[in-house]
Amino acid sequence: MRLDKFICHHSGISRAEAKRVLRQDLVTCNGEAVRNGAYKVTAETEVELDGQLLGEVKKRYIMLNKVTDTICSTVDEEYPSVINFLDELPNTRGLHIAGRLDVDTTGLVPITDDGQWSHQITSPKKQCAKRYRVWLAEPLCADAEQQVEQGIQLHGEDELTKPGILERIDDTEVLLTITEGKYHQVKRMFAAMGNKVVGLHREQIGEIELDETLYEGEWRELTEEEIQSVWQ
Template identity: 35%
Template sequence: MSKLSLDRILQSQGFGTRKYCRALIEDGDVAVNGATVDSYKATFDTDGLVLTVFDEEWPYREHVYIALYKPANFECSRKPSHHPGVLTLLPEQFTWREVQPVGRLDHDTTGMLLMSDDGPFIHAQSSPKRHVPKVYQATTAEPVTAELVAHMLAGVQLNDEPAPLKAVSCVQRGEHTLEIVLEQGKYHQVKRMLAAAGNHCSALHRSQIGGLTLESLGLEEGEWCFLDQAQLDLLVPA
């Protein structure tokens, strides 16, 4: 890889405009691999490079792949209208990097949300052709019945869909709890399917995408982490 000037590297990592990045460097607020650098024209190979900005380490990443434990009452839109956006839960650098959610969760839905600034990755993970299974825990307003489970598995007809939508799996976990696996990722799909099947979803949580579980990440609500290659590989359907 060709070398890049330090101001360009900082800008690519989301630390602000070129002008602001140059000021950071000239003020002595930036170190590269442990050594302070005060010239924005200094060039570096980005492979294995570790930045320290305001005493916080930031390994260079060409793209970022993030898992967020989304709390309730946060919107996935970059321009939220009624609740704070999920980007407010991340460092400001990610807004500069134009990180965005991979798909969306409703504002009142909790659980795993993937985020990235890698366009092809976002497109691939969002495509219904990938058939990436997603696991949800749904709390129902009315008690779960065997008929409801059978209906979800056989297929539920929604008004704007040409054919019934089926759950890959639907298992009762409690009197008012279902574990549902879907592959399609349609708009408000779990809630709409339950409503069409004669019940109502009062709470929804996403615990797994592909083979990657939220539990394995050890996150609390509102926390996030970078995903490594092994974790990204779990997102690919077998």
């Protein structure tokens, strides 16, 4: 990791402020003053800022309960980014969303700066299960469970969807578990069955369930057990 980025991550100061303390010889690496922000910090490097030892890089793992009309991006575009809800964090640079949701979809969004961890969630080869609560415009067809289990032919796709699990709460509310993440997949699956999704909420990814105590727009750090469950 670059020295200036390391300083920001562990002290909460801005990149501009990090450049200033570097110019003032307030930063040492293994006892030697370093001014170059691009200096490579390794696990063996002891970095001190104005005599205070800065800790080792610690990856961050967060669950957010997404609200509607927000986007799973690191910057604001037509809609505000979900990253805006992390305003209590001293530094959100480097964070990314592991498993995006559509602008009108609510629920569980993992956010991290650990690329290998998020790959376990997002890579199609890992087949990480995601469970959604779905509200429909029309009563569900009688054989919907069988169709989902066997795979559904989506418009514009050459192959059937991978087998999923459909649990019927009532005729217009269901739980759907899938291991893929095709573009608008859930909405397209029900469209292929002659229905329309009017509400969509992600409740679970792998073994990580959305914390019921989190209101929409709230977040918390993942527990060590939740973090490790992704590797299992």
